[in-house]
Amino acid sequence: MAREPSVSDGDRDVGSETRPAEQTTQTTGLLGRRSYMKLAGATTAAAAMFATGSSADEDDYEVIEASGQTINVDNETFENKLIDVSNGNAITVSVGDDATIRNVGVSGLYQGDGFIFSIGGGGEVEFDNVYLGDGANKTGGDHAHGPGAVFYHRNASADVTFRRMNVQGYPNNGFYCSNSANGGAITWIDCYGKNNGVSTFRAASGEDSLHNCVAYNDDTDYSTDYGSWGGYTEDSGRPLWVHSPGGVVAEDCHFAAGSYPSAVLTHxxxxxxxxxxxxxxxxxxxVDTSSAGSDPDLSVPDGVPTSPEEAVSGNEHGGSGSGDDEAVGNGDDEELPNALVFDGNETTNATRYEFEVAGDVxxxxGEDADIDGSLVHGVVADWSEPFRFDGDLEQLTLDGPATVSLDGDEIDPDDxxxxxxxxxxxxxxxxxxSFEVTVDGSIDLESSAAEDDETTTVSGSTVQSSVTDDTVTVEFSGALTDVTIIDGxxxxxxxxxxxxxxxxxxxxLLPHALVIDGTExxxxxxxxFTASGAVVESTYQDATIDDDDVIEAQSVTGxxxxxxxAYWFDGDIEDFTLVGNATVDIQYNVREQ
Known part of the structure; x- marks a missing residue:
């Protein structure tokens, strides 16, 4: 039967899920173009000791007994914690800016009010290897749907990654994340959930996505030992529920409705x-199911913890399924130690970068930088691009307004x-x-031998020249993208x-020319504009090649x-937009092919 949402998307507070006042500061996520990633160079300070109960050895894990407390995690890592809720008390972990929740297990049937994990911050937030599979019931609160596992607030602005999580038996939502419609993005990787009352995965933004996840309903009874609730079986939740605006993609995921009428629903x-x-x-x-099969594999994906103890021990080999990590990066791989981040600083101007390391990179x-062994080059604008590597950073060039940081500290490429x-x-x-050379970077105009040759034209990132029995030498940064021998x-x-x-x-040799003249x-x-064929920037009619002009396939912005x-192009101009009073001239068949 149809169910009402446990709380409105207007973010009504439920029980102790209200975020403390000292954590209301928000930050803008650093990596705006990314679908999902682990933030390079994130601070990983050890979490403070919050326990009121016993603690294991320092190198093992800490036991935290629920007592109605709120634990604030902000700009730090909360890891290797076993949260014991078997005494029936509530607990809230309030997740702020740039926080990491790792190797955490919730042990016992949860009977508190509200959600255990409440996300209200910004930046990069990551959950990894977390177990909430012992279920919950409604004895601790008077809300119709009872407690939930994870809640993403309406005023949050985080890019959240849930990886290798096990969430079962919560009368409310397992992952209540449809407030992503108001900001942020949610990514689930290798997550498992079942029998969560309103929904297991609740999403909304077109930036939200699921990868190798499982959700379904069966007749598991999580609260048999608690007669005050008695006989509770939550077998009628929505495995995946997508709210407006939608556009959510579930890649290689498996869903089964059980006794609920639908396994995937949109709203x-x-x-x-x-x-x-x-x-x-x-x-x-x-719901587009044209590329999905009809026989879901409901086993636990590889690496997902199947008990609280397995989660807190950091075991990365739990689960029983055959999860496919290749599409999203294998969370079990050892991470390279050094982090390098190119930050476009929210500018629309492009910055070209190149670097080389002594080891692996x-x-x-999932961005489109070119990696050739240990050499990398790419372009960044109003987003950031992070890399991890080992060995030394041997070479770094930057051409544009972006900044670059190494292990969290901004560095000078000249060093x-x-x-x-x-x-x-x-x-x-x-x-x-005669020849023409183009680089995706910068040309040294002062020391290049080409500058001394009267037959050579250097404009931006392009050199046009001619040779007979001599040699033209050009020094540059970035990648060599084009060498055209025009004749000879x-x-x-x-x-x-x-x-x-x-x-x-x-x-x-592209035959047609497009000239945009702003000199008058x-x-x-x-x-x-967009051409139907290839397009390249040109110095035709003494045009200037501007590094801020951007060519992506056959589309150009400048x-x-x-x-x-000026641009050489093939085919036709299919679309052109001009804001301003420059003159535009299209010249067909200017040069022979």
């Missing part, structure tokens, strides 16, 4: 997509290697040869190694302020 015009996995028991609302998020670490040489073979033959060397120019860029207007003009921008 108030929201939509959801199952990408792989399987579902039984039907759906309600706008891997991204902490790491050469400013222009790469050398490109184009050597003539006795006949006049030449030998091209990159860092002393001979390269094939055909291995770099799109070498078809005192005010800046902004433009965006601006002119007293100067001229």
């Amino acid at each position: 108030d015009g929201a939509n959801a997509t199952l990408d792989g996995g399987a579902i039984s028991g039907g759906t309600s609302g706008a 891997e991204p902490s998020s 790491y290697g050469e400013e222009y670490p790469h050398t490109l040489e184009v050597e003539g073979e006795g006949e006049p040869t 033959d030449a030998t091209v060397r990159l860092d002393d190694d001979v390269i094939d120019s055909d291995d770099y860029g799109d070498h078809k 207007d005192d005010d800046p003009s902004e433009y965006t 601006d002119v302020d007293g100067h001229l921008d």
Whole structure:
């Protein structure tokens, strides 16, 4: 049967879930473009000792007996705690900014009021290896739906990752996170839940996602030993419930409705997509199950703790299923020790970066940096890109307004290697040869030998020149993205190694030109356009190549302020928007192909 929400999305306080006043400060999440990640360089201070009961050895875990207390976790790590609620008392863990909850087990049937974990902060919040599988009942409060496991407040603004969690038998929601519609993003990875009364997974934002998770209903009775509730079986909750605005994707997840009419439901015009996995028991609302099977695997995903003791011991090999970590990063892998974060500082201007380390390197998020062994280069704008590595940071260049931090401390790129670490040489073979070179970075205009050659034009990140029996040398940072031999033959060397120019860029001479001219207007003009074919920035008609102009596939965003921008393109201009008074000229078949 249909159920009403346990608390409204207006964030009505329930019992002791109200966040203490001293924790109301919020911060903006650092990594705005990421789908899910572990924040590089996060502070991991040891949690304070809150227990009123006994404590295990220092290297083991601490036992905390519930006594109605509130534990505040803000900018720190709360880990290796066994929370004993078998005495029937309540406890609230209030989760603030940039907090980590790790290796925590709740032991005993919970009979308190409200939610055990209450998230009200911002930044990066992570739950990892947490057990709340002993269930709860309503004896501790008078709310219709009783206590829940995890609540995300309406005024929260955090990017939350739940990894390897086991949540069962809560009359209220297991994960009440539909307030993500008001800010933040929620990611579940390798999580397991069943028999949670209103819902197990409750989501809303288009940034919310689930990966290799399981939720279902069966006839498990979590409160047989407590006759005052008696015979309670919560077998009619929603495994996945998506609220407006929706757009939630569940990847390789498995859901079963049990006695409830639907396994996945949407509310108030929201939509959801199952990408792989399987579902039984039907759906309600706008749910795309076209790529999901019909025989869900309801076993516990690998790594999920199956008891409080397993969670607090830090056991990363619990569970009984065959979870697939490859799509989201294996939480069981040993983390590389050093953290490097490029922060775009919420600016729309692009910053190009390159770095090289002495050991292994891997991204902490799913972004599109190019990694070649221990060498990495990429672009960051109004987001941040984090990496982890081992060994020394040997080389670092930064071209733009972004900042970079190493293990939480901002650093100066000039302290790491050469400013222009790469050398490109184009050597003539006795006949006049024209060429064009583009880098995704910066060219050294002062020390480059190309600057002394009258036949050479250096504009932004592009060099155009010609050679006969001499050599043009260019020093640069970033990546070599294009080498075009327009006519003739030449030998091209990159860092002393001979390269094939055909291995770099799109070498078809694009036939058409698009020119945006801002030289006759005192005010800046902004433009965006999309071509049906390839597009590259050009110095045609003495145009300026501006590092702030951004090309993504066939789409371009840029601006002119007293100067001229030009592009070579193929096909047609499918869409063009201009804000300002610059003139726009499209010239077809300007050069032969």
